Amino acid sequence: MNDSARVVVITGGSMGIGRAVALKFAEEKAKIIVAHYDPDDSASSTTLELLGRYGAEATSHKVDVSDYGEVEALFKDTIDRFGRVDVLINNAGIARDALLMRMSEDVWDTVLKVNLKSVFNCTQAVVRSMVKMKKGRIVNISSVVGQIGNPGQANYAASKAGIMGFTKSIAREVAGRGITVNAVAPGYIKTDMTDALSEKVRDAFLEQIPLRRIGEPNDVAEAVYWLCSEAAGYITGQVIHVSGGLFM
Numbered sequence: 001m002n003d004s005a006r007v008v009v010i011t012g013g014s015m016g017i018g019r020a021v022a023l024k025f026a027e028e029k030a031k032i033i034v035a036h037y038d039p040d041d042s043a044s045s046t047t048l049e050l051l052g053r054y055g056a057e058a059t060s061h062k063v064d065v066s067d068y069g070e071v072e073a074l075f076k077d078t079i080d081r082f083g084r085v086d087v088l089i090n091n092a093g094i095a096r097d098a099l100l101m102r103m104s105e106d107v108w109d110t111v112l113k114v115n116l117k118s119v120f121n122c123t124q125a126v127v128r129s130m131v132k133m134k135k136g137r138i139v140n141i142s143s144v145v146g147q148i149g150n151p152g153q154a155n156y157a158a159s160k161a162g163i164m165g166f167t168k169s170i171a172r173e174v175a176g177r178g179i180t181v182n183a184v185a186p187g188y189i190k191t192d193m194t195d196a197l198s199e200k201v202r203d204a205f206l207e208q209i210p211l212r213r214i215g216e217p218n219d220v221a222e223a224v225y226w227l228c229s230e231a232a233g234y235i236t237g238q239v240i241h242v243s244g245g246l247f248m
């Protein structure tokens with residue numbers, strides 16, 4: 001086992017943006033812990049297979065990131081096994097769209113729990129050990145929608161705006177301990193989440209993207225990975241938009 005390899009936890013690392021982030025860390029042969037939710041392990045198995053090709057030590061865990069106890073157990077196991085967590089990527093997220101007048105309480109609560117409470121759960125579970133080490137990197141995946149809003153996504157936008165406020169507050173709390181906390185706000189990125197949208201919605205977004213293309217998961221992963229590098233050590237409490245200029 002390579003003891004100098006970084007220990008990296010990526011929530012929602014089984015597919016989409018999370019998988020692309022995991023692949024970036026695999027290039028440096030990090031020890032990667034992929035958390036995902038679906039009992040169907042096929043996406044996470046593919047991810048582990050891809051990570052293995054780089055010689056990275058990777059495991060996947062089925063965890064509901066909105067569940068405080070499950071998250072606590074995941075981080076306890078990880079720290080017991082590896083002694084630390086160097087990097088936390090809070091990436092897991094869902095969308096359950098509806099216009100406000102038709103949005104059920106359950107749909108509101110579910111999105112807020114999975115997208116925002118999860119970030120509290122995971123960050124709190126890891127921060128003590130990072131404080132002890134006097135170093136650490138936390139990157140939270142927000143969304144351009146948290147900044148500009150989107151009809152039908154009041155729950156999603158609120159959760160993603162909440163991540164921005166959380167990021168800045170925790171960045172201030174832990175900056176003195178050598179830990180940076182930043183957010184990345186993707187625009188429209190091609191993943192299963194956006195594949196669910198109609199061509200009409202996609203085309204409407206495309207119209208508004210100055211760089212005139214839909215983003216790829218790797219566009220986001222590059223920014224996330226860089227924020228976790230030594231080179232980005234003087235950057236904290238920031239929201240970096242990766243949206244082809246959709247928000248500027």
Ligand code: NAP
Nearest residue numbers: 012014016017036037038064065092093143188189191193
């Ligand atoms: P995706 O392809 O749908 O992947 C979502 C990931 O989150 C999956 O690995 C999924 O695992 C996991 N997940 C969902 N609920 C979970 C739960 N309760 N506990 C643990 N893991 C859970 O989505 P994506 O497009 O890559 O999005 C990744 C992040 O980027 C999300 O936070 C999303 O809001 C944000 N984002 C995406 C876009 C975009 O255009 N795609 C734009 C802005 C922001 P299972 O499948 O195993 O449940």
